[in-house]
Amino acid sequence: MRIKDKKRFIIACGGLAAILILIIVVLTISFWNRNESQAEADSKKNTQTTATAKETDTAANTQTAAAGQSTQTETKEEIKTTTTENAAGVDSVITLVNKNHSMSANYVPSDLVTVDLPSTRDTQLRSIAAEGLTKLFKAAEGAGLELYCCSGYRSYETQSELYTWNVETYGVDGAELVSARPGMSEHQLGLAMDVTSASVGFDLLESFGTTAEGQFINENAHKYGFIVRYPQGKTDITGYAYEPWHLRYLGVDVATAIYNSGKTMEEYYSTN
Numbered sequence: 001m002r003i004k005d006k007k008r009f010i011i012a013c014g015g016l017a018a019i020l021i022l023i024i025v026v027l028t029i030s031f032w033n034r035n036e037s038q039a040e041a042d043s044k045k046n047t048q049t050t051a052t053a054k055e056t057d058t059a060a061n062t063q064t065a066a067a068g069q070s071t072q073t074e075t076k077e078e079i080k081t082t083t084t085e086n087a088a089g090v091d092s093v094i095t096l097v098n099k100n101h102s103m104s105a106n107y108v109p110s111d112l113v114t115v116d117l118p119s120t121r122d123t124q125l126r127s128i129a130a131e132g133l134t135k136l137f138k139a140a141e142g143a144g145l146e147l148y149c150c151s152g153y154r155s156y157e158t159q160s161e162l163y164t165w166n167v168e169t170y171g172v173d174g175a176e177l178v179s180a181r182p183g184m185s186e187h188q189l190g191l192a193m194d195v196t197s198a199s200v201g202f203d204l205l206e207s208f209g210t211t212a213e214g215q216f217i218n219e220n221a222h223k224y225g226f227i228v229r230y231p232q233g234k235t236d237i238t239g240y241a242y243e244p245w246h247l248r249y250l251g252v253d254v255a256t257a258i259y260n261s262g263k264t265m266e267e268y269y270s271t272n
């Protein structure tokens, strides 16, 4: 190779190297840029994901809050419907339960006992009511009368079945007069007992009110803490037909005060 050619060769090599370097630089820059935009895209994606996650969280939180609020409303509603101006709560013996005041489906008194009295079947009451009823039965026995327990505590489910049976048998209007809707029965409170006697064939009949047993109850139940909850001629107030057999425990003081007032429980507490 001649010197001139050698020079040319070196120049050509240098040029090629320069071109190669340029290409490498361009490629590197291009690669760099791509990475950056990818990172940016990724970052954007992350932001979006975070935002979505946040939104979802917020939605979930809102839902939770809404659920909480509705639970609170329900709780408030429950308190409103299970507590009256006079009663502290569903466990209070003076709690009002009627067509406008209900209790929750899962309320079960914690102190139920099986009554140890003449009964047409095994039945339960809250212990304090059972004590009062035992004294009432003993007093009746002292007067030569024999009372029988018929139906005390009933669970929400039992009341539900009973109400459904009454609706199927008498229609809604008929059922409403003789049977409480589930959650609205004093029997679920464990503070009510239906009593009967041989004189009415151990049945629950209006005529029980005119029997010696029915009259004894009407005149003396309050002394042992009970009232005849659905008196004659008060259907427009209580919502129920006359039930001379349905006794509600309220404790001696309140039962006596209501008896002496001649009022129903609704009238006595000025509510409905």
Ligand SMILES: [Zn+2]
Pocket: 187, 192, 193, 194, 245, 246, 247
């Ligand atoms: Zn009853």
